[in-house]
Amino acid sequence: MILVTGGAGYIGSHYVLYAMERGEQIVVLDNLVYGHKEAVPKNVPLVIGDMADIALLDHLFQTYPIEAVVHFAAYAYVGESVLQPAKYYQNNALATFQVLEAMRRHGVRYFVFSSTCATYGLPQYVPIDENHPQNPINPYGESKLFVERVLHSYDRAYNMRFVSLRYFNAAGADPQGRIGESHDPETHLIPLALQVALGKREHITVYGTDYDTPDGTCIRDYIHILDLAQAHALALERLRRGLPSACYNLGTEQGYSVREVIRTCETISGRPIKTLDGPRRAGDPPRLIASSTKAKQELGWHPQFQTLEEIVQTAWNWEQARRY
Ligand SMILES: NC(=O)c1ccc[n+]([C@@H]2O[C@H](COP(=O)([O-])OP(=O)(O)OC[C@H]3O[C@@H](n4cnc5c(N)ncnc54)[C@H](O)[C@@H]3O)[C@@H](O)[C@H]2O)c1
Numbered sequence: 001m002i003l004v005t006g007g008a009g010y011i012g013s014h015y016v017l018y019a020m021e022r023g024e025q026i027v028v029l030d031n032l033v034y035g036h037k038e039a040v041p042k043n044v045p046l047v048i049g050d051m052a053d054i055a056l057l058d059h060l061f062q063t064y065p066i067e068a069v070v071h072f073a074a075y076a077y078v079g080e081s082v083l084q085p086a087k088y089y090q091n092n093a094l095a096t097f098q099v100l101e102a103m104r105r106h107g108v109r110y111f112v113f114s115s116t117c118a119t120y121g122l123p124q125y126v127p128i129d130e131n132h133p134q135n136p137i138n139p140y141g142e143s144k145l146f147v148e149r150v151l152h153s154y155d156r157a158y159n160m161r162f163v164s165l166r167y168f169n170a171a172g173a174d175p176q177g178r179i180g181e182s183h184d185p186e187t188h189l190i191p192l193a194l195q196v197a198l199g200k201r202e203h204i205t206v207y208g209t210d211y212d213t214p215d216g217t218c219i220r221d222y223i224h225i226l227d228l229a230q231a232h233a234l235a236l237e238r239l240r241r242g243l244p245s246a247c248y249n250l251g252t253e254q255g256y257s258v259r260e261v262i263r264t265c266e267t268i269s270g271r272p273i274k275t276l277d278g279p280r281r282a283g284d285p286p287r288l289i290a291s292s293t294k295a296k297q298e299l300g301w302h303p304q305f306q307t308l309e310e311i312v313q314t315a316w317n318w319e320q321a322r323r324y
């Protein structure tokens, strides 16, 4: 059985659905601070609680035959982490540490971790591969890097095996429209732009137009959540096969500027999207593009969604008929 922390959240819920459909037994732990119980399939047990709750963790590991933890639970707003770093170190670093300690107490040895390209900081080169130096420029990235470092130590000292997946920008929704992205507050570019297209918001602000990029706006690599889900399943398979711990970047290896993303949202929705130019958002690197060669070679990862249009199309389908 797999314990999925944060399995009621955006990426976690897509992994739960994907893994469940492939026959995995799953229990979800989520405090629903940002998650939705509607996002968890009815036949998957959802334990509502906090991963910092040591007694609850012990109860979970005693109650369910947990073989692995797939760990999505965290706070994930880059901008907020600059303004409220304590919140990020507390939850992403210290509470995750409690999960690892509970695993150690109960002899659970496999951990798949939601890391991030934000651990790299300002790119010294693109595409960014896994050997790129990790110098985060925001507390969110720092909190994730801290966990990666703990994992390396636990691997050496306690034989705990991990796969750390450094995602670039997660985007899109279940192609069948059953689940999708629903954050409150929503801060992510694609859902915000689509909500303007739908008339739910008046405009979207472009955070910074003076970056050293062709159109002056930030460049990101947007990866579909179903491709992320597939990578988690492959990562767990790798651990089950007894292979060593590893870190992998997950992205499409394509970069799109904020303006290009908004234009794509206009094309897919067929509606105009009003934009205002604003100042830079603290903590944003100008350009993040993945090299995902290692994940393809070692995990056998085959991302299905190759173009931004395909990704935005699934987000648009969800946004028009969202259930939560
Ligand atoms: N969204 C992205 O583009 C992106 C990119 C890279 C990495 N990540 C990482 O992927 C993971 C999932 O991100 P997401 O976008 O799905 O975020 P999300 O906020 O939708 O999901 C996180 C889930 O964790 C839960 N949670 C948070 N703290 C908890 C706690 N202490 N105890 C129990 N549950 C808790 C929340 O309620 C939520 O359901 C995060 O670790 C994030 O840092 C996300």
Ligand SMILES: O=c1ccn([C@@H]2O[C@H](COP(=O)(O)OP(=O)(O)O[C@H]3O[C@H](CO)[C@@H](O)[C@H](O)[C@H]3O)[C@@H](O)[C@H]2O)c(=O)[nH]1
Pocket (backbone or CB within 6 Å): 076, 077, 078, 079, 116, 117, 118, 167, 168, 169, 170, 187, 188, 189, 190, 192, 204, 205, 206, 207, 208, 218, 219, 220, 258, 281, 284, 288
């Ligand atoms: O209203 C908006 C929202 C975003 N942006 C820009 O759009 C880009 C993408 O922003 P967003 O969608 O908020 O994602 P990121 O801040 O890049 O962060 C996401 O992607 C990271 C990896 O790059 C993950 O680690 C984070 O958890 C996840 O939230 C950035 O340049 C933002 O400045 C705007 O210009 N206007």
